[in-house]
Amino acid sequence: MSGRAVSMSESSVSAASRPRASAGQERTDADERRPLFLRGFLAADKTTRAVLADLVTELTRAGLTPDDLSNAELVLAEVLNNIAEHAYGKATGPVELRVDLLRAGLGCTISDQGHPLPAGVVPDPDLPLIAPPDHLPEGGFGWHIIRCLTTDLRYARDGDWNRLSLRIPWAD
Amino acid sequence: MDIATSRIGQALVVTVMDSRIDAAVAIEFKEAVRTEAEAPGNPVILDLSNVTFLDSSGLGAVVAVMKLLGSERRLELSGLTPPVAKVFRLTRMDSVFTIHPELPGALRATG
Numbered sequence: 486m487s488g489r490a491v492s493m494s495e496s497s498v499s500a501a502s503r504p505r506a507s508a509g510q511e512r513t514d515a516d517e518r519r520p521l522f523l524r525g526f527l528a529a530d531k532t533t534r535a536v537l538a539d540l541v542t543e544l545t546r547a548g549l550t551p552d553d554l555s556n557a558e559l560v561l562a563e564v565l566n567n568i569a570e571h572a573y574g575k576a577t578g579p580v581e582l583r584v585d586l587l588r589a590g591l592g593c594t595i596s597d598q599g600h601p602l603p604a605g606v607v608p609d610p611d612l613p614l615i616a617p618p619d620h621l622p623e624g625g626f627g628w629h630i631i632r633c634l635t636t637d638l639r640y641a642r643d644g645d646w647n648r649l650s651l652r653i654p655w656a657d
Numbered sequence: 658m659d660i661a662t663s664r665i666g667q668a669l670v671v672t673v674m675d676s677r678i679d680a681a682v683a684i685e686f687k688e689a690v691r692t693e694a695e696a697p698g699n700p701v702i703l704d705l706s707n708v709t710f711l712d713s714s715g716l717g718a719v720v721a722v723m724k725l726l727g728s729e730r731r732l733e734l735s736g737l738t739p740p741v742a743k744v745f746r747l748t749r750m751d752s753v754f755t756i757h758p759e760l761p762g763a764l765r766a767t768g
Contacts, residue, residue: 533681534677534679551739555710555739555743558740559710559712559740559743559744562710563713566712566713566714569680570680612748612749615749615750615752615753617753621723621753622717623717623718623721624713626713626717626748629747630713630744630747630748
């Protein structure tokens with residue numbers, strides 16, 4: 486992605502207020518709104534937990550159903566766990582989470598400065614083989630869960646940043 | 658990780674008192690259940706009725722517990738709340754475990 490090529494007239498209007506996550510990406514209806522939740526933090530298991538607790542409080546206040554709440558919490562837990570465990574590994578670094586309330590669900594953008602996703606694409610693994618007693622997987626479920634509960638999953642490497650965006654449609 | 662154990666008939670019941678089994682506590686959970694499961698009883702019934710959030714790391718820890726019990730002792734599950742049941746369903750791990758709606762003792766205690 487190229488750097489910002491913002492004209493003078495445009496910059497005075499929006500460069501400061503526009504979240505970084507929208508720079509260089511296609512604009513969606515969400516970009517113009519105040520986000521429902523916007524938080525920057527350092528990747529870590531315990532921090533993920535605290536951020537999710539705050540997010541659930543905010544989503545509850547917004548009137549989401551228990552099903553929609555639990556879907557959002559699960560998807561974002563998996564995404565944030567992946568960032569802490571794989572993108573950053575033993576190190577840590579900044580994460581930015583933005584959640585917007587859309588007509589058809591929640592729009593989420595998650596940014597980090599860790600390692601890029603392998604091959605630069607969102608993983609789409611099959612479920613690991615489950616054939617007890619010899620094959621009982623303890624991992625490899627995360628992306629499967631994310632894909633089950635989201636649509637419009639997109640990934641881009643934007644300079645030093647990984648940008649993952651997704652939608653969590655309302656449960657039936 | 659707060660865990661309580663009890664006996665129902667031949668079964669050892671391991672009740673998770675915490676509300677979350679996530680990446681932050683998955684290893685701690687596994688070790689805590691391993692310690693508690695040194696008590697006798699078969700099957701081991703993991704009572705998850707207090708758990709309202711489980712992620713894939715937590716699921717992996719439950720599977721790890723099943724493995725460390727070995728082939729002689731079965732791990733069964735009880736009291737899955739809707740968000741926890743969803744994770745088992747989406748990953749098809751609900752096919753691996755015997756899952757009780759509630760602890761057998763809840764029905765049999767008086768009879």
